[in-house]
Amino acid sequence: AQTVTQSQPEMSVQEAETVTLSCTYDTSESDYYLFWYKQPPSRQMILVIRQEAYKQQNATENRFSVNFQKAAKSFSLKISDSQLGDAAMYFCAYRTFTGTASKLTFGTGTRLQVTL
Amino acid sequence: DAGVIQSPRHEVTEMGQEVTLRCKPISGHNSLFWYRQTMMRGLELLIYFNNNVPIDDSGMPEDRFSAKMPNASFSTLKIQPSEPRDSAVYFCASSPWRGVGNQPQHFGDGTRLSIL
Secondary structure, eight states: OOEEEOOOSEEEEETTOOEEEOOEEEOSOSSEEEEEEEEOTTOOOEEEEEEETTOOSOOEETTEEEEEETTTTEEEEEEOSOOGGGOEEEEEEEEEOBSSOOOEEEOOOEEEEEEO | OOOOEEEOSEEEEOTTOOEEEEEEOOTTOOEEEEEEEETTTEEEEEEEEETTEEEEOTTOOSTTEEEEEEETTEEEEEESSOOGGGOEEEEEEEEOOSSBSOSOOEEOOOEEEEEO
16 A cells, blocks of 8 residues: 655745755555645645656646655655745645556645744 | 535534535546545545446445445535544545546535534
8 A cells, every 4th residue: 555654744934935845655556646735724625736657857836846756755845935825734645547546645744834 | 617516614513413415526527535634644535436436435434434426416425323533624526537647636625524
């Protein structure tokens, strides 16, 4: 079974600075997908960014980028130019590539605080 | 476009009562997922459906929980009888399923369930 580990329960960053959230996972599969979701206090789950394991290029979405290290099974999220609206819980998630097994496995989350 | 719609948004009921949570997935999405979120256990997948058929219900905690998807636009999660330990936020999510796992899941706003 796949497992996802987020070792940082809480992180803090000053506005306009850069922060990196860590995520590691364990799998025996070679093809899979990785996601970062954001959950603000409103409790919505919002997709931030996704990465296909077969792609070597790291995904980027505006101020959000990932550092995907397949051999190390590491998938960190970098937030540049942090904004107050980035304060939220961030969840890393793993998804199987194909077949009928389509479920997401989530990490335990990292709470990000953004300070002035 | 309408997102995933869950109802009710909040539910407070007494132990022993039947609880029914409802979900309308995004039109055209043929995979539907029910998750439970608690402080202690994080986000757990309870059950998911592909094309209205339950694929994996291994996350359903016990026989008191049941889920149905009578058609492509509606699903229910029922707890009978409810217990205080069932108190949690229950999320429904949907995604297209085309045999690969790269389609992100879109989450509803969740139902906050409190069992007294």
